[in-house]
Amino acid sequence: MSDQEFGDFYYHASTTFNNEHHVESDMFRVSSADHHPSSYMSFTGCLQTSIDDYGSLEKAFGLSPSSSEVFSPTINQQVGSNGSEVMAAITPNPSISSSSNEAAGDCEEDSDNNKNKQPKESDDGDKESPKKGNKAGKRKGERKQKEPRFAFMTKSEVDHLEDGYRWRKYGQKAVKNSPFPRSYYRCTTQKCTVKKRVERSYQDPSTVITTYEGQHNHPLPTTLRGNVAALLQPSMFPTTSFPHELFMQMAASPHMINNQAGEEKFSPFQHQVPDYGLLQDMVPSVFLKHEP
DNA sequence: CGGATTTGACCTGCGC
DNA sequence: GCGCAGGTCAAATCCG
Numbered sequence: 001m002s003d004q005e006f007g008d009f010y011y012h013a014s015t016t017f018n019n020e021h022h023v024e025s026d027m028f029r030v031s032s033a034d035h036h037p038s039s040y041m042s043f044t045g046c047l048q049t050s051i052d053d054y055g056s057l058e059k060a061f062g063l064s065p066s067s068s069e070v071f072s073p074t075i076n077q078q079v080g081s082n083g084s085e086v087m088a089a090i091t092p093n094p095s096i097s098s099s100s101n102e103a104a105g106d107c108e109e110d111s112d113n114n115k116n117k118q119p120k121e122s123d124d125g126d127k128e129s130p131k132k133g134n135k136a137g138k139r140k141g142e143r144k145q146k147e148p149r150f151a152f153m154t155k156s157e158v159d160h161l162e163d164g165y166r167w168r169k170y171g172q173k174a175v176k177n178s179p180f181p182r183s184y185y186r187c188t189t190q191k192c193t194v195k196k197r198v199e200r201s202y203q204d205p206s207t208v209i210t211t212y213e214g215q216h217n218h219p220l221p222t223t224l225r226g227n228v229a230a231l232l233q234p235s236m237f238p239t240t241s242f243p244h245e246l247f248m249q250m251a252a253s254p255h256m257i258n259n260q261a262g263e264e265k266f267s268p269f270q271h272q273v274p275d276y277g278l279l280q281d282m283v284p285s286v287f288l289k290h291e292p
Numbered sequence: 293c294g295g296a297t298t299t300g301a302c303c304t305g306c307g308c
Numbered sequence: 309g310c311g312c313a314g315g316t317c318a319a320a321t322c323c324g
Contacts, residue, residue: 169297
């Protein structure tokens with residue numbers, strides 16, 4: 001099923017479901033000498049050139065130049081059955097000190113993201129601003145730990161792909177050098193700090209780039225979508241480690257189109273969502289490592 | 293009517 | 309210091 005060369009980090013895996021649905025994953029490391037997370041990148045399809053900096057990486061993903069993400073180990077997954085395609089990147093512990101992505105780090109220290117939401121009654125006493133005070137709630141000098149990030153690209157006509165969780169949109173911004181806006185979502189579950197950003201690639205408008213930040217600290221909403229909820233239940237994953245949880249979402253989300261209402265409108269493939277065993281075969285072991 | 297979305301304003305960090 | 313861009317807030321609005 002796969003050939004695996006973690007020596008210099010090329011990974012390819014392919015899996016066929018029911019002789020019909022074919023999934024391929026590719027991952028490789030650009031520079032074996034570089035330990036920086038950015039040394040990992042997506043390969044298949046989108047990258048044919050050597051990428052040595054964030055800029056080219058962004059271009060490879062069709063991101064706006066300023067929306068710099070540090071992509072680390074990357075899966076490129078292709079689901080052949082319906083033409084949908086997913087390419088993914090994981091940032092287990094981004095170490096960059098990007099400014100624009102500062103908010104990503106907010107989640108960790110404030111277990112509940114209320115600090116962001118209630119700046120006015122914040123303890124800092126800077127209530128001078130009638131609208132919002134220190135909305136970020138960051139104390140100067142404080143270094144915020146960034147949440148792990150997971151980004152993937154999906155060929156889809158809808159921006160917001162259903163992934164089993166409930167999200168509330170809290171913002172939308174125009175993206176520089178891109179005609180498509182970026183949308184910001186937060187998990188609606190209390191005390192869950194997970195956020196995601198959704199934007200279209202300006203290079204390939206048919207591609208949606210979704211970036212998750214943080215880890216869900218709760219099971220899937222039980223009211224949600226029968227089989228997928230069951231498939232993604234933490235009981236299946238006693239310790240829901242972030243990467244493979246999202247890989248599950250990767251596997252499922254391209255086929256769950258914008259179904260916030262909750263009813264099931266899955267494509268036939270959904271009923272063949274791979275079980276954990278299959279995923280273990282599909283996903284490099286590094287992605288399946290459970291937290292201690 | 294309550295929850296979700298929209299949207300303009302505001303905040304922050306970075307580069308120049 | 310200023311401008312820019314990303315990210316977030318929260319009032320207004322929409323919708324079931």
